[in-house]
Amino acid sequence: MPELTCTVPVPKTPQELEQAVKQYIVNDLRGDELLCQWQAIRDASLNQDFCVPTDSDLVAGEDSY
Template sequence: MPQVNYTIPTIRTLQELDRAVERYKTSNLSGGELLSLWQAIRDASLNQNFSEPKNDGVSVENSY
């Protein structure tokens, strides 16, 4: 079976991620194209930088 290589797009912003998810849900892609878009969405989601609260006002000793 011939091997087909697809380029995995790089998603850098939340807007690009939102557009990629929408395309994934509404497109008629299949096979390698669908897999490469899924991989790009997965990678971008895992690379998100979620902000940690700096000081929520509750000391560790008093938290649950």
């Protein structure tokens, strides 16, 4: 099976990702274009850092009880 070469840019920010998903839903994509768009959205989703812990996010340990 030949390897698929995609030139679709991978979204970097949550806003770009959201826009890419909206475009994916409304466009009538087929074949390689469909797969390339899906892969770009998947890769962007996996690369997002939605939760960056801060000092205020820490959960108290046993010593606090």
